Amino acid sequence: METSITATCAIRGRQIFLNGTLLFEAPEDTAADLSDFLIAGYRHFGVSYPKFFKMDVLSKLAFLTAELLLPKAGLQDRLRPADIGVVLTNRSSSLLTDVVHQQSIAEPASHFPSPAVFVYTLPNIAIGEISIRHQLTGENSLFVTESFEPAMLVPYVSQLLAEKSCQACLCGWLEAGLTGHEAFFYLVENHASPAPTPRPHRVPDVELLYSQPHYS
Amino acid sequence: MINVYVTGIGMISALGPDVATALNTLQQSRSGLGPIHHVTTRLQGRYVAGEVSFSDNELAMLAALPDAELTRTTLLGYLAAREAWQHAGLGPADTARTGLISASTVGGTGHAEHFYQDFLEARVTPAFIDTYDNADSTEFISRRLGIRDLVTTVNTACASSANAIVLGARLIQQGVLDRVVVGGTDALARFTLNGFNSLLLLDPEPCKPFDANRKGINLGEGAAYLVLEAEATARQRKAPLRARLSGYGLTNDAHHQTASSPTGYGLQLAMHQALRRAALPPEAIGYLNAHGTGTANNDLTEGQAIRAVFPDQAPPFSSTKPFTGHALGAAGGIEAVLSVLALNQGLIWPSLNFAEPIPDHGLVPVRTLRTVPNLHHVLSTSAAMGGSCCALLFSQP
Numbered sequence: 001m002e003t004s005i006t007a008t009c010a011i012r013g014r015q016i017f018l019n020g021t022l023l024f025e026a027p028e029d030t031a032a033d034l035s036d037f038l039i040a041g042y043r044h045f046g047v048s049y050p051k052f053f054k055m056d057v058l059s060k061l062a063f064l065t066a067e068l069l070l071p072k073a074g075l076q077d078r079l080r081p082a083d084i085g086v087v088l089t090n091r092s093s094s095l096l097t098d099v100v101h102q103q104s105i106a107e108p109a110s111h112f113p114s115p116a117v118f119v120y121t122l123p124n125i126a127i128g129e130i131s132i133r134h135q136l137t138g139e140n141s142l143f144v145t146e147s148f149e150p151a152m153l154v155p156y157v158s159q160l161l162a163e164k165s166c167q168a169c170l171c172g173w174l175e176a177g178l179t180g181h182e183a184f185f186y187l188v189e190n191h192a193s194p195a196p197t198p199r200p201h202r203v204p205d206v207e208l209l210y211s212q213p214h215y216s
Numbered sequence: 217m218i219n220v221y222v223t224g225i226g227m228i229s230a231l232g233p234d235v236a237t238a239l240n241t242l243q244q245s246r247s248g249l250g251p252i253h254h255v256t257t258r259l260q261g262r263y264v265a266g267e268v269s270f271s272d273n274e275l276a277m278l279a280a281l282p283d284a285e286l287t288r289t290t291l292l293g294y295l296a297a298r299e300a301w302q303h304a305g306l307g308p309a310d311t312a313r314t315g316l317i318s319a320s321t322v323g324g325t326g327h328a329e330h331f332y333q334d335f336l337e338a339r340v341t342p343a344f345i346d347t348y349d350n351a352d353s354t355e356f357i358s359r360r361l362g363i364r365d366l367v368t369t370v371n372t373a374c375a376s377s378a379n380a381i382v383l384g385a386r387l388i389q390q391g392v393l394d395r396v397v398v399g400g401t402d403a404l405a406r407f408t409l410n411g412f413n414s415l416l417l418l419d420p421e422p423c424k425p426f427d428a429n430r431k432g433i434n435l436g437e438g439a440a441y442l443v444l445e446a447e448a449t450a451r452q453r454k455a456p457l458r459a460r461l462s463g464y465g466l467t468n469d470a471h472h473q474t475a476s477s478p479t480g481y482g483l484q485l486a487m488h489q490a491l492r493r494a495a496l497p498p499e500a501i502g503y504l505n506a507h508g509t510g511t512a513n514n515d516l517t518e519g520q521a522i523r524a525v526f527p528d529q530a531p532p533f534s535s536t537k538p539f540t541g542h543a544l545g546a547a548g549g550i551e552a553v554l555s556v557l558a559l560n561q562g563l564i565w566p567s568l569n570f571a572e573p574i575p576d577h578g579l580v581p582v583r584t585l586r587t588v589p590n591l592h593h594v595l596s597t598s599a600a601m602g603g604s605c606c607a608l609l610f611s612q613p
Contacts, residue, residue: 082467082485093371105410106332111258118411119473119601122321124372128602131470137485139466140604141372141379159390165466 001190003161005199008209009069011061011183016041018068020212034181038064054116055129056097058176062088062126063133065183066170070134073187075168085166086127086140087157088185092177093144094123126174138166148173148184150206158201161190173210184210219447220385221613222459224304226296226399227553229438229540230266233278234299239557242565245585247539249422249434254288255326255404259413263420265404266436266541268292285343287324288437290353292546293401296439297357300397304443305455308362315366315393316358317384318441319376319400321545323350326405353401366393371545374507375600376400377440378548378608382464384444394449399441399549408544409435415474423510423542424569425535426519426581430510436541440549442556457613459556462593463496465489469603475513480521482605483507483597487525490595490607501531501609502588503564505555505596506581508535509542514599519577531595532588534581538568548598548606555594555610562591 010017014026014037026040038060042052047067055063070076075084097120104113119125127140139160145152157169172185186209188201199205230248231238241248249264254271268275275291276282279298286294297316324347331344346352351369358367366387370380377400384398402408412418412435419432445455467489469482476482491498507518515535522530536554543550558564567581591612598606 081470086468101407101411102332105406111410113410113414115411115414115416115474118414121407121411122371122373122601124600124602124604125473128468128473128604131468131603132472135470137468137470137482140468159386 001192003158003188003190003201005201005205005209006187006189007069007073008184008186009065011065016068034176035060049133056120058094058096058123058174059120059126059129061176061181061183062174063129065185066130066134069185069187070170075187076134079167081135082137083167084136085138085160085169086130086136087153087169087171088127088174089143089145089148089153090123090173090175091144091146092175094121094125095178096176097121130170148210150203150210154201154203154206157188161188218389220388220444220461221447221450221457222442222461222556222610223445223450223455223457224300224306224443225458225553225556226299226303227438227440227550228268228292228296229440229543229550230268230436231539233270233295235553235557239561242539243585245566245568247422247568249538249541255406255409257406257409259409263418264422264434266434266543267404268437286356287327287347287353288403289320289323289326289401290347290356292403292437292439293318293353294357294360296399296401297361297397297441300441300443301361306443311362311364313365313394314363315384315387315396316354316361316363317368317370317380317396317398318354318357319370319380319545319549320350320353320402321371321373321376322402322405322408324348324352325407326403329406361397363397372604373600373602374542374544374547375598375604375606376545376548378552378598378606379466379604381442381548381552381608382466382606385461385464388444388446395443395445397441397443399439400546401439402437402543402545404435404437417511419510422569423538425508425510425537425567426515426574426579427570428572428574430512430515432511433509434541436543438540438543438546438550440546440553442552459559459610460613461608462611463490463494463609465493465607467605469599469605471603474601476517476599478517478520479524480517482603483518483521483599484524486605486607487521487595487597490609494609494611496593498526499528500593501595502591503558503594504531504533505551505594506533506535507597507599508537508567510537516574516576519574519579522579523577530579532564532582532586534565534567536565539565551596552608555596555608559591559594559610559612562588564588
């Protein structure tokens with residue numbers, strides 16, 4: 001049994017990369033707002049999932065990244081839904097939405113908490129959106145760390161795969177905070193035969209994939 | 217695989233400031249729910265909640281930390297963690313290869329709600345800002361107990377402290393730690409009261425889990441921790457063995473952010489996984505401490521999950537939320553402590569306020585305190601926003 005990284009998808013600045021190739025770049029004037037940029041990406045790739053528009057930006061970012069990565073990888077043709085795990089990390093948790101909810105209850109005169117906002121005051125909700133969309137029922141976690149730390153993430157996911165808690169895992173970094181955003185997802189799989197383009201699931205390999213492509 | 221034992225438990229909740237008081241309250245089948253006193257909210261007087269019946273100052277006195285200016289979440293957490301630590305017979309010298317995994321969903325939000333307006337107007341950065349972070353309570357508790365090796369905080373909403381328990385057990389099984397304090401702490405806050413109210417999920421009256429006429433949740437607060445130890449470590453120091461964590465299951469329901477799938481599929485998978493890890497058949501379960509929030513959706517779908525996992529006969533089961541309220545990030549820990557207590561006492565806690573079964577599954581929970589001489593295995597379940605499901609299986613040591 002081997003364990004390999006089989007695909008990557010990154011959303012950085014106003015660019016979207018699949019397996020290191022730039023697939024979409026929003027014009028500068030439409031990318032000022034993260035939500036607008038993600039909606040532009042959603043439209044560009046012809047995605048059809050109306051609930052996308054109700055999501056907060058963290059979930060939109062997670063959804064779009066997973067949407068571009070998972071169907072092409074064909075994972076669900078090979079594995080049962082309960083065998084696919086999701087382990088993500090980020091820095092700002094659900095802060096952007098926490099602020100919106102806080103503002104809705106801060107002023108007695110304009111006290112109006114919204115269920116549609118409150119639901120997203122937890123970063124795991126983004127994993128929930130991915131799980132609902134792709135019917136993944138395996139275990140999932142989101143770790144909050146200062147920065148993307150392959151040295152923490154890789155051994156954790158390796159252990160899940162080694163103990164057969166899952167056969168494949170959607171992993172990566174999912175950040176949308178006050179100062180910027182970045183998603184970098186990759187798929188790790190247990191498989192019997194060598195992968196077509198073998199990329200071992202090790203810290204240096206994840207670091208290399210994370211650093212390529214560079215911001216342009 | 218390394219066996220993981222529970223060697224100590226500690227809890228503060230609406231049932232009382234410690235496990236002994238809670239046991240006494242449970243044995244009298246007396247609910248801890250009541251009017252909201254300590255949170256200043258417009259919802260005061262409109263809803264009942266499982267409030268811990270001490271003010272912040274009284275909690276600080278209990279903790280012997282009168283001047284530390286700690287958040288309610290931190291005070292509750294420290295009191296329960298200290299009790300678990302002492303219950304396990306541990307002292308200041310017992311911190312080698314030891315960790316703390318603590319869950320919280322609101323952290324210092326209560327403090328922030330209190331001081332935020334002043335902060336905005338005064339434009340100075342006061343001390344409370346540092347306590348806002350969920351991890352602030354964890355950091356304080358670890359410093360007080362002298363735990364340094366691995367300290368982290370979990371927030372997966374209503375499954376938070378159940379997930380903290382699983383993470384701790386895994387760290388022991390993988391040889392990273394020999395001992396770990398696991399659980400969670402959450403204080404009531406305007407943030408969560410208003411949030412759940414906006415979701416139309418709060419019952420103004422005491423909740424009625426698994427009843428046909430249930431109307432929703434009562435929020436609660438508190439903290440609960442377990443000391444988990446590797447078998448070799450526990451035996452070497454002749455630690456009291458309270459229970460063995462024999463299995464766990466972690467899944468995602470993959471259906472809806474705030475509603476469970478019609479068959480409670482994620483909970484089914486989690487319970488199956490826990491039984492499989494423990495190599496036990498469903499009929500081995502002597503008591504199921506259900507998630508049982510009292511919402512229309514949860515109790516319907518959780519019942520269907522129980523029917524699916526236990527097709528021949530559902531085990532004796534109850535929801536203890538009518539005793540404690542739903543303490544969110546502390547709920548899984550509180551229910552884990554109540555599960556261990558059930559095993560140790562040979563008692564099954566009743567599901568209060570139940571009158572009429574839900575027609576779709578017809579399940580009837582245990583309604584009065586039941587003595588069970590041979591209680592070997594207790595299962596406890598949690599489900600959370602985002603679809604996270606967790607099952608914990610505790611067995612006689």
